[in-house]
Amino acid sequence: MQGLSEHDVLAQVRKAFAAVPEAVSFLAEWPQLGRHRVLEPATLPVCRWLEAMGPGGVIGTIKAAAGQMQWRQTYGAGDFGPDFLQGYGWSEFIGLRGPLSSERIACGILLLAPGLHYPAHAHEAEEIYLPIHGEALWQQGQGDFAPVPVGQAVHHASWVPHAMKVGAEPLAALYLWRGGDLAAKSVILGSQT
Numbered sequence: 291m292q293g294l295s296e297h298d299v300l301a302q303v304r305k306a307f308a309a310v311p312e313a314v315s316f317l318a319e320w321p322q323l324g325r326h327r328v329l330e331p332a333t334l335p336v337c338r339w340l341e342a343m344g345p346g347g348v349i350g351t352i353k354a355a356a357g358q359m360q361w362r363q364t365y366g367a368g369d370f371g372p373d374f375l376q377g378y379g380w381s382e383f384i385g386l387r388g389p390l391s392s393e394r395i396a397c398g399i400l401l402l403a404p405g406l407h408y409p410a411h412a413h414e415a416e417e418i419y420l421p422i423h424g425e426a427l428w429q430q431g432q433g434d435f436a437p438v439p440v441g442q443a444v445h446h447a448s449w450v451p452h453a454m455k456v457g458a459e460p461l462a463a464l465y466l467w468r469g470g471d472l473a474a475k476s477v478i479l480g481s482q483t
């Protein structure tokens with residue numbers, strides 16, 4: 291992701307989070323442009339669901355840049371099974387691995403396929419999710435799964451377990467991380483069954 295498309299994506303992602311009160315302190319850590327890391331583009335099976343998204347809004351801008359982005363997975367087939375890997379992936383915009391370098395925050399996008407169950411997991415980083423396409427049921431701790439529409443943020447405190455069940459449309463959600471190891475793999479607490 292280079293040049294104008296990267297600046298467009300970063301500007302629109304920051305603007306989207308600017309409407310989220312819980313994100314104010316994260317955005318204070320937003321790095322300066324120019325701390326740039328050149329990444330090889332990489333795609334994943336889950337990227338096929340971008341076809342159904344956009345063309346407008348922040349997801350439309352990300353979709354247009356998706357072919358230049360590095361799409362990655364933290365989990366392996368031994369974590370939630372091989373089917374999960376067909377419907378899961380993320381790409382980082384800011385952080386220890388993304389094109390814009392930061393040791394203070396991570397920011398990226400998560401894609402999940404329709405019907406996917408992302409079992410309970412937890413991580414040290416405090417996290418804010420902002421769904422930008424589709425609708426999923428979200429769970430925190432032992433609470434009930436509840437729908438979160440596009441534009442409504444979800445805030446996970448450090449080490450609070452969370453899980454998602456995606457509805458009939460693929461889910462795209464922006465995320466912010468702060469604290470702990472910004473490249474840590476989540477601790478798995480639940481299973482697909």
Ligand SMILES: [Fe+2]
Binds near residue numbers: 413417452
């Ligand atoms: Fe999380």
